[in-house]
Amino acid sequence: MDLKDLIQLRGEWMRGEGPDADIVISSRIRLARNLAQFPFLARADDAVRGEIERTLHQHVVELSLGGQLTYFDINQLEGIDRQFLVERQLISRELAESHGSRGVCFTRQENVSLMVNEEDHLRIQVLHCGFELDSCWREISRIDDLLEDRVTYAFDEELGYLTACPTNVGTGIRVSVLMHLPALVLTKEIQKVFQALQKISLAVRGLYGEGSQAMGDFYQISNQITLGNSEEQLLKKLKEVVPNIISYERKVRQALIKESRQALHDKVSRAYGTLKSAQSISSEETMHLLSSVRMGVNLGLIDDLPIPTVNELFMHTQPAHLQKMRKTSLDSADRNTARAAYLRQRLATPQDGDQN
Amino acid sequence: MKCHRCPKVATLHITELLKGEAHEIHLCEDCAQGYLQNSSGDEAAQASGTGLIKSAAGLGEAELEALEKLVCPTCKMTFREFRSQGRLGCAHCYSAFREELLPLLENIHGEVHHCGKFPKRAPDDSQKRYQLIKLRNDLRLAVAEESYEEAARLRDQIQDMESRSSHETSE
Numbered sequence: 005m006d007l008k009d010l011i012q013l014r015g016e017w018m019r020g021e022g023p024d025a026d027i028v029i030s031s032r033i034r035l036a037r038n039l040a041q042f043p044f045l046a047r048a049d050d051a052v053r054g055e056i057e058r059t060l061h062q063h064v065v066e067l068s069l070g071g072q073l074t075y076f077d078i079n080q081l082e083g084i085d086r087q088f089l090v091e092r093q094l095i096s097r098e099l100a101e102s103h104g105s106r107g108v109c110f111t112r113q114e115n116v117s118l119m120v121n122e123e124d125h126l127r128i129q130v131l132h133c134g135f136e137l138d139s140c141w142r143e144i145s146r147i148d149d150l151l152e153d154r155v156t157y158a159f160d161e162e163l164g165y166l167t168a169c170p171t172n173v174g175t176g177i178r179v180s181v182l183m184h185l186p187a188l189v190l191t192k193e194i195q196k197v198f199q200a201l202q203k204i205s206l207a208v209r210g211l212y213g214e215g216s217q218a219m220g221d222f223y224q225i226s227n228q229i230t231l232g233n234s235e236e237q238l239l240k241k242l243k244e245v246v247p248n249i250i251s252y253e254r255k256v257r258q259a260l261i262k263e264s265r266q267a268l269h270d271k272v273s274r275a276y277g278t279l280k281s282a283q284s285i286s287s288e289e290t291m292h293l294l295s296s297v298r299m300g301v302n303l304g305l306i307d308d309l310p311i312p313t314v315n316e317l318f319m320h321t322q323p324a325h326l327q328k329m330r331k332t333s334l335d336s337a338d339r340n341t342a343r344a345a346y347l348r349q350r351l352a353t354p355q356d357g358d359q360n
Numbered sequence: 361m362k363c364h365r366c367p368k369v370a371t372l373h374i375t376e377l378l379k380g381e382a383h384e385i386h387l388c389e390d391c392a393q394g395y396l397q398n399s400s401g402d403e404a405a406q407a408s409g410t411g412l413i414k415s416a417a418g419l420g421e422a423e424l425e426a427l428e429k430l431v432c433p434t435c436k437m438t439f440r441e442f443r444s445q446g447r448l449g450c451a452h453c454y455s456a457f458r459e460e461l462l463p464l465l466e467n468i469h470g471e472v473h474h475c476g477k478f479p480k481r482a483p484d485d486s487q488k489r490y491q492l493i494k495l496r497n498d499l500r501l502a503v504a505e506e507s508y509e510e511a512a513r514l515r516d517q518i519q520d521m522e523s524r525s526s527h528e529t530s531e
Contacts, residue, residue: 038451040451040489041489041492041493041522042492042493042496043434043435043449043450043493043496043497044435044447044448044449044450044451044453045447046437046445046447046448046449047435047436047437047449047450047493047497047500048496048500049500049503049504051499051500051503052496052500123447145477148477149480152479152480156479156489157479158451158489159478159479160451160454160455160474161474162472162473162474163454163465163472163473163474164474164476164477165474165477166451166454168447168448169446169447169448170448170461170464170465170468171468173454173465173469173474174469174474174476175474175476175477177476205470229468229469229470229471230469231465231468231469231471231472231473231474232469232470232471232472232473232474232475233471233475233476234475234476234477235476235477
């Protein structure tokens with residue numbers, strides 16, 4: 005599979021399906037694993053990094069994950085292609101920006117990806133759309149078992165799976181739920197959510213993980229601790245907390261509708277209008293306006309736009325996607341013009357543009 | 361991710377605009393309190409630039425020296441190096457620095473015992489694994505010092521050990 009083929013496909017998180025999909029975009033679990041016979045990457049020179057990469061490459065491509073697998077050597081990819089994979093949530097920014105031998109293997113559905121030589125030798129990720137943590141865990145644990153038949157992981161009876169950073173030791177698991185919370189942001193109630201989450205050791209991050217800003221009112225809620233709780237216990241914590249945030253967001257949306265329907269309708273319609281007619285628009289403004297539109301669709305204030313299309317626009321209007329679609333590299337000003345043109349075209353006839 | 365100012369885990373992620381450029385700062389709860397109380401541009405630049413060095417500044421000369429002497433026998437990482445980088449060198453570091461790591465793990469996770477998934481095939485031959493990691497580290501150092509004869513010898517030894525262990529697994 006070529007990277008340009010991916011543009012034609014709708015990645016897992018864009019499908020807009022699954023439980024509570026109006027608010028939960030996707031559920032994701034990642035496992036951090038290291039091979040027992042190699043040092044961690046802080047003590048791996050180019051030769052050892054290469055050896056780790058070759059070893060894992062050979063094993064991961066042979067896994068039977070129920071579909072076609074593609075492996076990319078990140079070093080061989082242009083900067084724009086790396087950025088493209090980051091935008092599709094297939095690799096982390098860290099993997100895109102680091103150096104030396106490293107790679108990624110993912111399924112055609114884009115719901116499983118295995119990163120080689122990120123912070124740890126191996127990072128396995130499974131992503132399902134909607135609020136679906138149990139199925140993510142079943143799938144990732146199975147992949148973990150399949151790999152374990154082939155390689156020996158660094159493991160300690162007391163401390164569990166050993167990772168380069170002690171913050172991941174034990175289960176090596178990060179369970180995260182990507183949520184769209186525009187009403188909580190609008191009313192500034194989100195601060196209360198942050199404080200409450202911090203008290204119970206859950207972390208809040210932006211769309212692209214660690215250190216990224218919360219663009220388009222997207223937030224990732226995830227476990228902070230990895231040691232001393234079983235994977236099921238950590239999952240359970242998220243499964244208990246996330247429904248509260250979902251109902252909080254829904255409650256605030258309903259309150260907004262009830263108390264200031266006109267103002268909300270105006271905000272949503274203006275956002276939709278700007279996206280439909282702008283001649284030049286930045287990525288940040290697009291995210292911001294699409295967020296209002298997405299909420300508007302979910303509240304029935306906009307009725308001619310399906311959610312999967314909105315989700316797709318979030319991704320397709322990002323810099324690398326835009327340039328891949330245009331098949332040329334564009335500077336920031338040209339991207340803003342191209343982005344506006346793309347939005348006008350997609351929003352003029354959303355039904356026709358709804359590819360699958 | 362580690363706090364830019366101390367070894368604790370960062371829970372607050374701040375992006376500051378400084379002369380039109382975005383600077384990311386990652387802080388733990390305590391340091392974030394201090395940061396928010398006297399937030400200024402200089403402060404932000406300092407935190408993102410020199411935070412790692414400052415993290416060890418609270419310690420006396422003698423303490424720093426003690427951290428320097430604490431070395432993982434397998435990969436030769438010192439505990440001081442770990443303190444400044446936040447990443448361990450190899451699996452053996454967890455045993456080599458156990459006493460120092462336990463309070464840190466307690467602080468991060470509130471627990472120090474794994475109670476999750478176990479590999480069906482736990483690496484019971486950890487001595488041999490550490491030996492392999494050590495040989496690889498020696499090889500890395502030999503190459504860096506351009507001691508090529510030594511490097512060739514180590515490479516053979518690694519290959520020999522690897523082929524023996526893969527033979528055992530396949531049986």
